[in-house]
Amino acid sequence: MSKVEKNKKQKENSLYDAAYDLFTTKGINDTAISEIVKKAGVAKGTFYLYFKDKYDILDKIILNKSSQVLSEAIIETKNKNFTEFEKELLYFINYIIEFFKKDKLMLKLIYKNLSWGIFKKAYRDYEEIQEIYLMFERGYENTSLPKEDIEKILFIIMELTGSICYSSIILNEPANIDEMKPILFDTIKKII
Amino acid sequence: MSKVEKNKKQKENSLYDAAYDLFTTKGINDTAISEIVKKAGVAKGTFYLYFKDKYDILDKIILNKSSQVLSEAIIETKNKNFTEFEKELLYFINYIIEFFKKDKLMLKLIYKNLSWGIFKKAYRDYEEIQEIYLMFERGYENTSLPKEDIEKILFIIMELTGSICYSSIILNEPANIDEMKPILFDTIKKII
Amino acid sequence: MSKVEKNKKQKENSLYDAAYDLFTTKGINDTAISEIVKKAGVAKGTFYLYFKDKYDILDKIILNKSSQVLSEAIIETKNKNFTEFEKELLYFINYIIEFFKKDKLMLKLIYKNLSWGIFKKAYRDYEEIQEIYLMFERGYENTSLPKEDIEKILFIIMELTGSICYSSIILNEPANIDEMKPILFDTIKKII
Amino acid sequence: MSKVEKNKKQKENSLYDAAYDLFTTKGINDTAISEIVKKAGVAKGTFYLYFKDKYDILDKIILNKSSQVLSEAIIETKNKNFTEFEKELLYFINYIIEFFKKDKLMLKLIYKNLSWGIFKKAYRDYEEIQEIYLMFERGYENTSLPKEDIEKILFIIMELTGSICYSSIILNEPANIDEMKPILFDTIKKII
DNA sequence: TATGAATGAGAATTCATTCAT
DNA sequence: GATGAATGAATTCTCATTCAT
Numbered sequence: 029m030s031k032v033e034k035n036k037k038q039k040e041n042s043l044y045d046a047a048y049d050l051f052t053t054k055g056i057n058d059t060a061i062s063e064i065v066k067k068a069g070v071a072k073g074t075f076y077l078y079f080k081d082k083y084d085i086l087d088k089i090i091l092n093k094s095s096q097v098l099s100e101a102i103i104e105t106k107n108k109n110f111t112e113f114e115k116e117l118l119y120f121i122n123y124i125i126e127f128f129k130k131d132k133l134m135l136k137l138i139y140k141n142l143s144w145g146i147f148k149k150a151y152r153d154y155e156e157i158q159e160i161y162l163m164f165e166r167g168y169e170n171t172s173l174p175k176e177d178i179e180k181i182l183f184i185i186m187e188l189t190g191s192i193c194y195s196s197i198i199l200n201e202p203a204n205i206d207e208m209k210p211i212l213f214d215t216i217k218k219i220i
Numbered sequence: 221m222s223k224v225e226k227n228k229k230q231k232e233n234s235l236y237d238a239a240y241d242l243f244t245t246k247g248i249n250d251t252a253i254s255e256i257v258k259k260a261g262v263a264k265g266t267f268y269l270y271f272k273d274k275y276d277i278l279d280k281i282i283l284n285k286s287s288q289v290l291s292e293a294i295i296e297t298k299n300k301n302f303t304e305f306e307k308e309l310l311y312f313i314n315y316i317i318e319f320f321k322k323d324k325l326m327l328k329l330i331y332k333n334l335s336w337g338i339f340k341k342a343y344r345d346y347e348e349i350q351e352i353y354l355m356f357e358r359g360y361e362n363t364s365l366p367k368e369d370i371e372k373i374l375f376i377i378m379e380l381t382g383s384i385c386y387s388s389i390i391l392n393e394p395a396n397i398d399e400m401k402p403i404l405f406d407t408i409k410k411i412i
Numbered sequence: 413m414s415k416v417e418k419n420k421k422q423k424e425n426s427l428y429d430a431a432y433d434l435f436t437t438k439g440i441n442d443t444a445i446s447e448i449v450k451k452a453g454v455a456k457g458t459f460y461l462y463f464k465d466k467y468d469i470l471d472k473i474i475l476n477k478s479s480q481v482l483s484e485a486i487i488e489t490k491n492k493n494f495t496e497f498e499k500e501l502l503y504f505i506n507y508i509i510e511f512f513k514k515d516k517l518m519l520k521l522i523y524k525n526l527s528w529g530i531f532k533k534a535y536r537d538y539e540e541i542q543e544i545y546l547m548f549e550r551g552y553e554n555t556s557l558p559k560e561d562i563e564k565i566l567f568i569i570m571e572l573t574g575s576i577c578y579s580s581i582i583l584n585e586p587a588n589i590d591e592m593k594p595i596l597f598d599t600i601k602k603i604i
Numbered sequence: 605m606s607k608v609e610k611n612k613k614q615k616e617n618s619l620y621d622a623a624y625d626l627f628t629t630k631g632i633n634d635t636a637i638s639e640i641v642k643k644a645g646v647a648k649g650t651f652y653l654y655f656k657d658k659y660d661i662l663d664k665i666i667l668n669k670s671s672q673v674l675s676e677a678i679i680e681t682k683n684k685n686f687t688e689f690e691k692e693l694l695y696f697i698n699y700i701i702e703f704f705k706k707d708k709l710m711l712k713l714i715y716k717n718l719s720w721g722i723f724k725k726a727y728r729d730y731e732e733i734q735e736i737y738l739m740f741e742r743g744y745e746n747t748s749l750p751k752e753d754i755e756k757i758l759f760i761i762m763e764l765t766g767s768i769c770y771s772s773i774i775l776n777e778p779a780n781i782d783e784m785k786p787i788l789f790d791t792i793k794k795i796i
Numbered sequence: 797t798a799t800g801a802a803t804g805a806g807a808a809t810t811c812a813t814t815c816a817t
Numbered sequence: 818g819a820t821g822a823a824t825g826a827a828t829t830c831t832c833a834t835t836c837a838t
Contacts, residue, residue, distance in 0.1 A: 032838075034803075057249070060828060071803045114819070138330060145393055176395070180403045183394045184380070187387065191379040201336035202375045203368065211372045218410040228818080252811060268813075362822040416817075420822075441633070454826045460809070524716060528777035540696065547812060560779070564787045565639040567778045568764070585720035586759045587752065595756045602794040612797085636832060647799040652834075 040078050042068035047085050048093070052133035056086060085214040092142045093134055099156040106132060106159060113167030114220060118165070118213055121189055128193050129205060147186070155197055167220065185216055232270050234260035240278050240285070244325035248278060278325050282333045283341060285326055289319055291348040298351060305359030306412060310405055312355070313381055321397060331386040336375060359412065377408055424462050424528050426452035431469050432477070436517035440470060475533060477518055481511055483540040490543060497551030498604060502597055504547070505573055513589060523578040527587045528567060550602065569600055616654050618644035624669070628709035632662060654709055655755050666717045667685055667725060669710055673703055675732040682735065689743030690796060696739070705781060706767050715770040720759060743796065761792055 029037070046067035050059040061082055065072050067216040079085040110116035128135040152155045164182045165175075192212050195204040238259035242251040253274055258263050271277040293315040302308035320327040341347045354372045357367075384404050386399040413421070430451035434443040445466055449456050481599040485507040486604075494500035512519040534541045548566045576596050580589040622643035626635040637658060641648050655661040677699040686692035704711040726733045740758045741751075768788050772781040 030838095032801075036351060039802085059245060061830085062828070072804060072805090072829095073831080074801080077801070081829080088286070143387065143391060145391060145392065148393075177403060179394055180400065181407075184384065184403065184407055186381050187383040188376070191383050192376065195336055195375070195379065199337060201340075202371055207371060211376065215411050216377055219407050222818085231819090253813090255813065257821095264812090264822090265814080265820055266818085269818070274811075414817095416822075420789060423823085433764075444807090446807075456826095457800095457810080457824055458822080459821070465808080517757055519698065526777060528771055529775060532777075561787065563778055564784065565791075567771070568768065568787065568791055571767040572760070572764050576768050579720055579759070579763065585717060586755055592756060595753060595760065599795050603791050608797085637834090638832065641800095648801090648833090648834080649799055650797085655799070657833075664810090 037137050039068075039074060042070060043075060043085065044089060045079060046090070048089050048137075051086065051089065052137050056082070056137075057104045086141070087146075090138055091146050091153075091197065094138050094142050094146060095150040095154045095157060097124060097134075097138075098150070098160060099154050102156050102163070105163070112164075112219060116163060117167065117185075117220065118216065120160075120212075121185070121216065122209075124189060124210065125193060125197075126207060128197055132197055135193060136198055139190055139198075142190065181219065187217060188212070188215070230258075231262050231266060233235060234262060235267060235270060235277065236284075240281050240329075242334065243281065244279065244329050248274070248329075268397060277294040278333065279338075282330055283345075286330050286334055286338060286342055287346045287349060289316060289326075289330075290352060291346055293319065294348050294351045294355070297355070304353075306409060308355060309359065309377075309412065310408065312352075313377070313405075313408065314401075316381060317385060317401065320389055324389055327385060328390055331382055331390075334382065339378075359397070377411060380404070380407070423452075423454050423458060426454060427459060427462060427469065428473060428476075432473050433520075435470065435473065435516055436521050437500070440466070440521075449517060470525070471520050471530075474522055475530050475537075478526050478530060479534040479538045479541060481508060481518075481522075482534070482544060485511065485548070486540050486543045489547070497547075498601060499567075501551065502600065504544075504597065505569070505597075505600065506593075508573060509581075509593065510590060511578055512581055514582055518581055519577060523574055523582075526574065531570075565603065569603060572599070614643075615644070615646050615650060616742075618646060618750045619651060619654060619661065620665060620668075624665050624701050627665065628660065630715050632658070632713075662717065663722075666714055667729075670714050670718055670722060671726040671733060673700060673710075673714075674726070674736060675730055677703065678732050678735045680741070681739070689739075690793060692739060693743065693761075693796065694792065696762070697789075697792065698735075701763060701769060701773075701781060701785065704773055708773055711769060712774055715766055715774075718766065723762075755793065761795060764788070764791070 043064060047059070047064045050063055050067065054063075059082070060071065061075055064082075064085075065075050075085075079088075079184040101120055104123055105116060105120040108116070108119060110119065147157070161179070161182060164178050168178050189212070192208055193205065195201050196203060203210075230319075235256060239251070239256045240321065242255055242259060246255075251274070253267055254264060254376060256277075257267050265343065271280075293312055295314055297308060297312040300308075326364045339349070353371070355375060356370050360373075361369050381404070384400055387393050388395060394400075427448060431448045435449065438447075443466070445459055446456060448466075448469075449459050459469075463472075485504055488507055489500060489504040491499075492503060494503065528574070531541070543564065545563070548562050552562050554588055573596070576592055577589065579585050580587060580592045586592075619640060623635070623640045626639055626643060630639075635658070637646060637651055640661075641651050655664075659766075677696055680699055681692060681696040684692070684695060686695065723733070737755070737758060740754050744754050763789070768784055769781065771777050772779060772784040780783075
């Protein structure tokens with residue numbers, strides 16, 4: 029990577045970091061581009077060299093951060109070499125929950141903006157994400173369930189986990205996450 | 221109600237209707253108060269006589285609209301006089317889904333802004349909402365499940381339904397709502 | 413006119429005056445809206461209460477100013493009660509030339525932006541403008557020339573006068589206006 | 605011409621072509637240098653190696669294009685070997701009109717920016733342009749008209765033609781060019 | 797010569813909120 | 818209570834120009 033390339037990457041990263049910090053602490057609406065560039069230590073025009081507008085950098089942040097969480101979770105899960113699908117899945121889900129318990133701000137930013145569409149995009153750029161689906165496929169390999177239905181079940185479990193995390197970690201509703209966990213795990217067991 | 225009172229109510233309602241229309245079609249961020257008052261046919265200052273700001277009227281709209289949907293759904297469900305809890309619940313859920321299939325815009329507005337907190341508020345102002353909980357209580361009356369756990373299950377099912385509606389009706393992901401329904405119903409059956 | 417109405421008119425006029433001054437002295441491109449409002453002594457937002465953008469106020473200024481010049485010229489001409497069309501027309505043209513000799517800045521602003529379209533608009537709002545056409549009609553009343561052709565001749569003479577004024581008064585090309593006048597008058601005599 | 609020289613000329617020409625295309629289609633104000641260089645396929649800095657700013661390249665384009673039209677028109681006219689001045693002049697004028705009928709965009713760009721000053725500049729660089737004046741001189745050779753007056757008449761006719769072309773071809777006012785032509789030709793006949 | 801990333805001043809525009817009528 | 822003109826801070830976004838490579 030040339031010096032120029034390095035410098036470009038550095039500037040882009042400064043912008044990512046600054047925007048992420050401001051989005052999580054002040055909220056998206058209350059963050060102005062002028063604040064992002066100030067915090068990143070670059071000129072205003074530089075922002076527009078890399079991003080179309082505030083929502084462009086937001087989308088890219090959401091994609092990066094959520095992919096990171098999922099990657100980390102699936103890698104850690106695979107390292108455990110589970111033999112049983114149920115245990116493996118619950119470990120994976122639990123890893124995500126514990127992650128978000130420690131990083132509420134990220135959860136807040138990601139959740140309301142995360143969608144299956146972004147998840148699919150992550151497929152391409154982060155190959156670990158594919159491992160999540162493969163885990164499910166292995167879990168259902170002795171059943172006659174068609175591929176699409178496996179995907180739907182995966183989707184339902186992910187959505188459910190996301191919803192519960194958001195409500196209980198951020199809003200403490202209808203109870204805090206530790207109280208919700210047993211019933212969530214129970215539900216997931218029933219689903220699979 | 222005096223003539224003056226009527227006039228006031230009328231103005232307030234115009235504002236509600238105008239704001240709802242604009243929020244659903246243009247989005248919340250892209251709707252200015254000046255547009256709301258213009259559409260409502262009242263003066264700018266009048267808005268501030270009834271609401272604090274844009275988010276004040278939004279919250280009230282969300283509360284009204286979501287309570288309306290749930291009220292309608294539970295009333296219709298009760299009218300059917302189901303004897304079996306499972307059938308009753310699925311009818312209720314299905315009613316909501318079919319409602320949102322016909323009114324995507326409302327779903328879009330409500331979902332991203334609905335929370336268990338608003339749901340609890342609705343308890344107070346709309347007594348039909350309490351019926352939803354009572355339906356669950358009856359469903360679990362022969363079990364030893366504590367009150368809080370029943371509430372959590374209700375919550376989980378509501379969140380799951382909301383998530384699935386949003387993804388499949390608005391985004392068609394991972395499949396359209398009619399394809400998702402069987403698997404969602406199956407999941408709910410397993411949960412309860 | 414109520415106090416509020418008066419105040420509005422006053423603000424609008426301040427904006428007109430400030431914009432006219434800046435457009436003529438600094439040029440259109442180099443005049444910012446922030447300068448206009450500053451000079452007019454009103455807030456930035458006030459500008460947008462009355463005009464869409466810089467070109468909106470420019471168009472209105474062009475229409476006003478050019479109508480004013482033509483009105484003044486035709487009124488003065490009619491006051492002289494000429495009996496001969498040629499003499500009347502040349503007096504009218506000369507009046508315009510002398511006007512612009514004294515107000516080069518207005519000429520510069522108006523000319524490149526003036527068009528027959530604006531002239532037609534002026535017909536509606538300033539009834540004196542119609543007198544210009546009536547003068548021509550009377551001049552040609554004993555000929556069989558169709559109405560449209562009279563209009564075309566009027567147009568040609570107006571365009572020619574405008575062009576010559578602009579080149580010779582502003583650019584001194586190909587000679588100054590006093591040198592150009594005899595040949596212009598000669599040309600007009602030949603045309604009519 | 606060396607390879608380097610060729611390459612330079614090529615870049616300069618790309619810039620000319622790109623700028624001309626953008627000026628005619630988007631307008632001068634709405635064309636940014638960044639767009640010109642993008643379309644020309646050269647780097648931003650390269651622009652400043654050849655031109656001072658946007659108005660520098662504009663002036664050069666205007667000079668080139670207008671000289672081209674006039675050159676073409678006078679060459680074609682001379683090829684016809686007219687013996688009568690009136691016929692020769694009208695052929696020349698008509699050639700210009702027909703040219704602009706086919707290339708409205710060029711007319712639009714040139715007219716508002718053309719001046720006698722540019723015309724005089726063209727004298728130096730394009731010797732054919734001098735032929736236009738010579739045609740006039742021959743036309744008036746048997747009169748006692750001083751040189752300056754001949755130039756003024758030429759100027760008046762050129763200005764008039766330009767004005768009429770612009771109004772009737774671009775704006776269709778007060779009539780389309782084909783309706784205006786007879787009356788314009790008539791006027792020119794009277795003038796000479 | 798040529799490049800194009802970076803700059804940052806500054807332009808246009810919006811809009812929540814106030815307040816005299 | 819109702820109005821809507823006025824405000825001006827805040828925000829987005831553009832773009833000519835520079836300069837290290």
